[in-house]
Amino acid sequence: MEWETVIGLEIHAQLATRSKIFSGAPTAYGAEPNTQACAIDLGLPGVLPVLNREAVRMAVKFGLAIGAEIAPVSVFARKNYFYPDLPKGYQISQYDLPVVARGKLSINVDGKALTIGITRAHLEEDAGKSLHEDFHGYTGIDLNRAGTPLLEIVSEPDLRSAKEAVAYMKKLHALVRYLEICDGNMQEGSFRCDANVSVRPKGQTKFGTRAEIKNLNSFRFVEKAINHEIARQIEILEGGGEVIQETRLYDSVKDETRSMRSKEEANDYRYFPDPDLLPLEISSGFIEEVKATLPELPDAKRDRFKAQYGLSDYDAEVLTASREMADFYETVVREAAGDPKLCANWVMVELSGLLNKDGLEITASKIDAAGLASLVRRIADATISGKIAKQVLETMWNEGGSADDIIERQGLKQITDTGAIESIIDQIIAANPEQLAQYRAGKDKLFGFFVGQAMKATQGKANPAQLNELLKKKLQ
């Protein structure tokens, strides 16, 4: 039987506020345990939550960016469950009236454009952290993270493969960083994903029973965990069994998912409106104010790059994948004052290659945009060939220094003097009478031999276009 996969993602984005969502405690990552957990975060008796305006502003900014409805009135609710890293015994979240509803995000998978629905995005507080290392048979609790603002972004079950799920997640990741509402640091847990996965016979409209896979904290794990889960469910169904609705945890070491909670203990959160918080009202004035702060969004930037710089779909997509990458590229183009396509190649292929090799982000590049631009200028004005430029780039990367200094110091300047190139060609022809005869007898392939010899004689410095032209003339 042919199966169809149905996936919906719940993504938790930690909002980049300075203080917590309901208290004035700091949110900085990596502090000593429990030094950033105040009385409100600890849920001590008699404290009251007060909502952070900035968290609301960020939620609205996100809603506007995905073309969603911003609720004029939304309500905070208590989600009740017991766990030691949740001191109050409930998490303040939003339930039937979330702040953002009905948006959408377009993604591109294998050249196919898809629109993925976003059901809702709501504000909530994060829980603390449980450390299960050995504390003499006890669990250690760090409540620094308790009360950190989260935006939970829930997609429609519109995704049909692990690949689409990853594309959606990457797009959302880029978007929250463009909007500067989340730092997107997945290692630190600032951007986490739960995946609802089910399969059904192709053609069936009713959804199959889903399993929820928790806490996927890298793009690679999302893809692997979903693919693993699809295979597990198909195997059960083809064996005549039934998938049970449950929460599963992905184990990246064993590359498998395993059941987290049995059905008997299925959670019953008993949501109800939090009496400590009044309804959140958002005026149209506030929305307009936020709208004025929206930056150019990834899709708009991609379309502009295509129109303004004449880039292909693929190049424009890659260069706008992050705001930092796009800014870097535009600086190179501006500084090089030259061919945008040439600049695109040097950013996307050559520089990205070096970044990948060292595992660095564009923001940590050892060569800045102005430095790369100065190299591109030397290619454009034919001071050096592309091949020599790669050599210069590597020296810039490994040893620092400007492109001009390296070209000068290592004597890499391209030979563009026609007379000089001609005399080299003459010597090569004289030294290889046999190859010359064969070439003239119709063995065209030997043209490459002569190019190679000339390049060797000039240490790769002969201008390739000139060399080809002159060589053709001489060999006739």
Added chain:
Amino acid sequence: MSLSAAEVNKIAWLARLAIDDDKVEAYAHDLSQILGFVEQLGSVDTGRVAPMAHPLDEAQRLRPDDVTETDQRALFQAHAPLVEAGLYLVPKVIE
């Protein structure tokens, strides 16, 4: 509305309340009475009434995003039964 003994036990478990087995029937009876009393509200037509999220007819006030709290860990942890390396210790929990 009548609650069964099983429902009473489930609610007690969800609220982490320990109740004696011989009192379950009495709780079921009393809670059913309370629910029956509240159920009278069901006879009112509320079709055109907006659900009320809060009894006060006001909107949430917002706070500027400023850090106003200082570290008071030593004070808070003085009340905790067990602490180590700045962590609160609790009986081991494993998913």
